Amino acid sequence: MDSGSILWTFTGLRYVRIPNDDQIDLGEGFSLMRPSPAILSARDHRLMSEDEYDDAERCGSYLVLKVHEDADRDDIRAIHSGELHNGLIAFQIIKPIQTSGWTFQSEQWRGNPGLSLKNTERRPPMDPGQWARMREFDSECLAQVPSMISRVKKVMKGTNAERKNTIILLQLALEHMHPLIAGLLNVMGMEAVFESGDRYKFKSELCGCLGASTKAFPNWNWPTMPQPAYTVDELAIPLYMLRSKLAHGADLRKASVDKSTPVDLVKKVELIPDLEPRTHAFLLAEAACYLHCQVLQKVL
Numbered sequence: 368m369d370s371g372s373i374l375w376t377f378t379g380l381r382y383v384r385i386p387n388d389d390q391i392d393l394g395e396g397f398s399l400m401r402p403s404p405a406i407l408s409a410r411d412h413r414l415m416s417e418d419e420y421d422d423a424e425r426c427g428s429y430l431v432l433k434v435h436e437d438a439d440r441d442d443i444r445a446i447h448s449g450e451l452h453n454g455l456i457a458f459q460i461i462k463p464i465q466t467s468g469w470t471f472q473s474e475q476w477r478g479n480p481g482l483s484l485k486n487t488e489r490r491p492p493m494d495p496g497q498w499a500r501m502r503e504f505d506s507e508c509l510a511q512v513p514s515m516i517s518r519v520k521k522v523m524k525g526t527n528a529e530r531k532n533t534i535i536l537l538q539l540a541l542e543h544m545h546p547l548i549a550g551l552l553n554v555m556g557m558e559a560v561f562e563s564g565d566r567y568k569f570k571s572e573l574c575g576c577l578g579a580s581t582k583a584f585p586n587w588n589w590p591t592m593p594q595p596a597y598t599v600d601e602l603a604i605p606l607y608m609l610r611s612k613l614a615h616g617a618d619l620r621k622a623s624v625d626k627s628t629p630v631d632l633v634k635k636v637e638l639i640p641d642l643e644p645r646t647h648a649f650l651l652a653e654a655a656c657y658l659h660c661q662v663l664q665k666v667l
Contacts, residue, residue, distance in 0.1 A: 373475045374438045375482060376451045377406060379426030379467030380458070383504040394513040395520070397454050398431050405482045406431075409471035414487055419469070426467050430455055438474035438485045448472065448488060453523050456538055457515035460663045462587065463495030463541060463656060464504050493541035496653040498595070498638065502587040518667040530667070533559040537659055547613060550652025553659040554610040560666055566611070566628060570603035577661055583654040584638070585661070595638050602654055605630045609651050619648055 383399065385391060391399040400406065402424055410423050432451045436443045448470055458464055468490050473482035494500075522530045536556035540549040561572035579600035586594040608622045608630045619632040632651070635644040 371477060372435070372438060373433050373477070374436045374444070374447060374485075375431060375433055375473045375475060376444075376447045376470065377409075377429045377431040377473075378451060378455060378470045379423055380428050380430055380455075380504075381426060381465035381467070382500070383428045383458070383464060383509075384506065385428050386506055391509065393454070393516060395516060396432050396434055397516060398433070399509070400429050400431050402426060402429060405473075405475075405480060406471075408482055409473050409484050409487070411484070411487060414489070415469070419467075423467060423469065430458070438472065438483075444472050444486050448486075449523075450520075452538065453519050453534075454516050456534055457512055457519045458504065458508075459493065459495070459537060459541060460515055460519070460660050460667070461511050462502070462504055462508050462585070463499045463660060464493070465495060465500065466493040468492035468542075491542040491544060493538075495541065496546070496656055497642070498584050498653060499587065499657070501592065515667075522667055529559045529562070533557070533659075533663065533666075537656075537663065540656060540659070546649055546652045547609075550606075550648075550655040551610055551613040553652075553655035554606055556659045557655075557662050558610075560662055566604055566607040569607045570600075573603045573658070573662070574599055576665055577658070581661070583658055585657060592641060593639055597650075597654060599658065602651060602658075604628050605632070605647070606651050606655055606658075608632065609648055609655075 385399055385401055389401050393399060406429050407424055410420050412420060432447060432454060434447055470488040472486040473484050475482050519534060522534060533556040536552050540552035543549040543552060561569060563569035563572050577599050581599045582594055583597045583599060583602050584595040609632055612619050612622055623629050623631040632648040634647050636647045636650050637644045638650060
């Protein structure tokens with residue numbers, strides 16, 4: 368029997384465009400909503416800095432999960448917090464976005480538009496990298512969300528540990544403050560899918576999954592910016608070398624003298640002509656995120 372109240376679990380998203388309406392139904396209890404007095408009432412000066420408090424209002428949209436559940440039970444709230452983050456990772460798989468890092472849970476009684484705060488959780492804000500930040504999560508992306516939420520939920524409720532791990536590793540990578548460690552986690556996520564034992568197997572599996580000529584950086588920013596030319600075939604071995612050096616705590620400069628597959632991880636490289644050159648390792652780390660997402664789109 369339904370509870371007399373509704374548990375709202377929600378978190379702020381950046382640069383996700385809500386066309387026209389104040390709310391978009393995403394199915395399975397999920398919706399995308401603009402900031403409202405009810406949502407913003409969850410903010411708490413005791414837990415949030417002044418900047419965080421104000422920033423919550425500047426989030427363009429909130430991902431909201433509503434269920435008829437007992438909001439006073441810690442185990443119930445934990446379950447639905449996890450489900451919200453499963454919904455959030457569906458967005459990230461389609462095109463990574465920035466998040467506020469704050470998750471709120473509030474109770475709403477039937478017939479009452481107000482919300483009563485029950486729980487607040489702070490996780491590291493997710494950061495998708497420069498190339499993804501340059502495009503909004505628009506209507507074309509939003510159309511893919513309901514199906515992806517269902518696919519993620521099916522995996523997380525299933526028994527395939529490797530599929531679960533690759534989703535979890537994407538979340539941890541997006542939350543990590545250091546880009547190179549995020550890149551390591553994303554390569555590990557792809558390895559969870561491929562079960563690759565060495566660099567050559569990793570390249571073979573990645574090229575087999577996505578296609579050797581597939582671009583690592585999706586064509587999100589055309590026609591404003593040209594698509595970066597780097598391909599799966601071109602980046603697979605360097606990605607594995609970056610992963611190997613980071614995982615073993617080795618000097619990244621040593622990759623350039625590797626006897627079988629030398630890779631210069633510290634040279635300056637260009638993503639596109641209009642952007643500042645960056646260290647090869649940092650370009651690879653960002654590419655790892657987008658490749659991980661493309662792999663998940665294929666295998667979930």
